[in-house]
Amino acid sequence: MLKKMEFVQANIMRTAAVSRWIAQIAAWLNFAFLILAITSHIWPRVVLLSIAQCGFIACIYYSEISRFSAKVPWLLLASCWFAVANAVLTNGAGMGHVTVLWFVILVCIAGLLGGLRFGLYWGGIGGMSILVVAVCEVFKVPIPNFTPEPQRYTLIVMHTIAQMACMVGIIAAYTRALEIYQRQVEEQILAVTKEVEQRKKAEVEAQLLAKNKEQFLRNISHEFRTPLNSIIGFSERLLKKCCDMPELVKPLSAINRNGKSLHYFVSELLLLDAIEATPLQRTRACPAELVHSCCELYRDLALEHELALRLTIEPACLQFFVMLDVARMSQALNNILLFCIRQSSRGVIQLRVEYALDALVITFEDNAQALTHSQKEHLFETHYEYVLSNDKDVPCSAFALKIAGMIMGYHNWSVEVECGEIECGEAVALCTAEGLNGPDHCQQRGNRFVVSVPLVMFSQV
Known part of the structure; x- marks a missing residue:
């Protein structure tokens, strides 16, 4: 041209x-x-x-x-x-x-x-x-x-x-x-x-810059992880020895929890760079089964934080398969669920897999504080800062949703954030059925993460 x-x-x-x-x-x-x-x-x-x-x-x-x-x-x-x-x-x-x-x-x-x-x-x-x-x-x-x-x-x-x-x-x-x-x-x-020569030169420089960036991230991750492992390990040992000293338990727990959060952050930073640098490895898989595996993997972690996971899958959804990178898409679904667990107070997190006229819809509905319109609009952007709840030991960093959005974008899936639909009475009833206390703030309606998979990508069994 x-x-x-x-x-x-x-x-x-x-x-x-x-x-x-x-x-x-x-x-x-x-x-x-x-x-x-x-x-x-x-x-x-x-x-x-x-x-x-x-x-x-x-x-x-x-x-x-x-x-x-x-x-x-x-x-x-x-x-x-x-x-x-x-x-x-x-x-x-x-x-x-x-x-x-x-x-x-x-x-x-x-x-x-x-x-x-x-x-x-x-x-x-x-x-x-x-x-x-x-x-x-x-x-x-x-x-x-x-x-x-x-x-x-x-x-x-x-x-x-x-x-x-x-x-x-x-x-x-x-x-x-x-x-x-x-x-x-x-x-x-x-x-x-x-101009072509200049572009080739710029491309070579960009490749060299990407290589240097990758090497820098590896080096910095090593420099971070070595002291972090010591901080996490020694804080856990001190917590065991100081369990009868309440004045030390709280600060030591904070040190341990923040050390783990920083460790998760470094790991996901490297994962974000790896996703950008390597191509997808697509295989045939059922999205509904991936959601079920994700729910079972973190059910115990949710119970530790007084949260119950309620999964509903329409039978028709198990009949559809799609070509996707199983490892990365599992990571994306896990990240959304871990975000819901980390941000939610005690109560119920509902997961649904439904079949619509033109898409398979995967829904994660938490009971966290409702996000603002600006937060919903920018939540999945790489450079947007959202402060996570820091009082839970959940393997989820500020990059969790960015990674999820990037992976789903590579698969041509869409993900959006909407207002939740769990009313106060329904939330209390669900918690009672799970043997848990009701939510701390019944007036909060929570947030709903909606993942849509286009119908054209399906292959039926």
Whole structure:
């Protein structure tokens, strides 16, 4: 596309240069005929030649590349047509070589300026003009010859010389056009080649930068994990030895919990980089089964934080399979569930897998504090900061939802956040059925994460 645009620009510059060259030649020739018509007081020819001369001057002005437009060739040919009309009157409206050859030259100029199509347009105009002259001659329609008898031979000689000059000018313009076009094409190709080389160099630099980034993340992860393991390990040992010292349990628990949170953060930072760098490994799998495995994997963790996981799968959903990267999609579903567990107070988290008309819908509904509109809009963006609840030991960092959104985006799945729909009485009833206390804040309606898988991706068993 870039090369095509460059060739078009070169063609425009060629047309502008040729238009200026021809307009200058035609203006000088027309000026000589105009002076002769003025001195002879032949006013009809003066009018035609004056119109033509104004057109030629306008073409010289507008054929500058900064002012050039597609109308310039039309203006130039129209001016030439008025000059040819003067030649017809000079020849007494006859079908001599003066009339015919001028129209042939007119068509040649059109073809040189605008190619075959433009030449055909003006070939039609010239043919119609010659046809009118021929009809008038056949039917003896008198067209006055405004040239005095003593000047007719002289004018015919002048037209012959002018036609020869125009032919030489057309040849010179064509040669000049080829030179200009060739030079412009070479310059544009050189510019494009230089740009391609710069892009290749930038691509190599980007690859080197990505490699350095990967190495940096590996190094920094090692530097973080080594002291973090010591902090987590020693804090756990101190907690066991200081269980009868309440004044130390709380700060030691905070140290242990924050150390684990930072450890999760570093791990997910590396995972985020790995997802961007490596392609998907797609296999055939059932999304409903992945949700079931995710629920079973973290059911005990949820119970530790007084949360019950309630999973509902419509039977029809188990019949559909899709091509996906099982490991990464499991990671994405796990991250959404872990986010719900970390942010929710005690109560129930509901998971649903439903079959809609155009998609398979996976829903995670928590009882956490309702997110604001701005938080819902930017929650899955990589550079958006959302403060997680820090009083739970849940393997989930600030990058959890970013990773989930990225993985689902690679699979062409969509994920959105909506307001939850669990009413206070229903939440208390669900908690009672699970043997848990009711939620701390019954007025909170929670949040609902809705994952949609397009129907076109399904293959039924």
